[in-house]
Amino acid sequence: MAQANPVYPVIWQTDHVLLIDQTRLPNEYDSVEVHRSEEMAIAIETMIVRGAPAIGVAAAYGVYLGARDIETGDRAEFLTQLEQIAERLRATRPTAVNLFWAIDQMMKVAYYTEGSVDAIKTVLLETARTINADDIRTCQQIGDHSLSILPSTPAKLRILTHCNAGALATAGYGTALGVVRSAWTAERLERVYADETRPRLQGAKLTAWECVQEGIPVTVITDNMAAHCMKIGMIDLVIVGADRIAANGDAANKIGTYSLSLVAKAHNIPFYVAAPLSTIDFAIADGAQIPIEERNPNEVYQIGDTILCPTTGVEFYNPAFDVTPAELITAIITEHGAIAPSELRDRLKAKSAIEI
């Protein structure tokens, strides 16, 4: 299998996008070419590309690919058709706000660019590429900032993470796993503990794979082992990514994150969320208003071709995300530094945060 270091899950290539097919990792390292907006929408829905910042970047390219295919030279008609393309992309996954943020950036550029339809198309591609490049830089900044807030002891930390908030989930480098990368480079990391993350196993499949690419020591545990590992002193801190952070600091992330935060609190272990500002949704007052995606029940009862339990006479429930209350979060680490969730609330009251 090909090695991929560094890992870039979304790459622009002359006239199309190349996505790492995350549904096939870790057994196969394959790429998928995306030439059309509808192909991008399907890639997001089927989780060929996944992770909040990565689907934002992918959707931005999706808007451009759709724009490229619009045949009219009439500006108003072009914008009407582009709105439909944006709507289709917005409908792919509901929870990660980065998707909506990136599409909104693209649509603003479409509306505000002066000149011909061709001029708008050119600027749209430039904007998607900028969103892509900025995300990599942002993740590196999150990693840099984390170094000043990581606990000073022990010298080498044992970090537990959930799902995959790595390079694969962003344009590159990662948020939570970006912090891990930075800690590793700074010789502050002993080992990563990766929750397997049922039902889709992003921790076992993707986080473990990414760590192997860089030689970062990693131990995969099943989700129900986390409390035990904390109790017997194996974990120094928990760090996770986020799909949407409400204005009060409540954070939606992969299902299972909430229980991890409760268990961390019970063991007095710091619990960090690493996310770019584009993940903060100041329009949403608290976590109760974050839309939670429900996915196909077969993700619960089936792994590959194997059916795990009786499927008749049994009901299944498959929420893809849960919300960790702000009071369980030690700090949110962004590209502008770490901030306590309560501070986020205060800044919002002062309205200064909105202008960031």
Ligand SMILES: CSC[C@@H](O)[C@@H](O)C(=O)COP(=O)(O)O
């Ligand atoms: C930097 S990614 C942060 C989150 O998007 C990540 O933790 C997560 O929950 C991903 O969920 P997924 O359903 O795999 O897209």
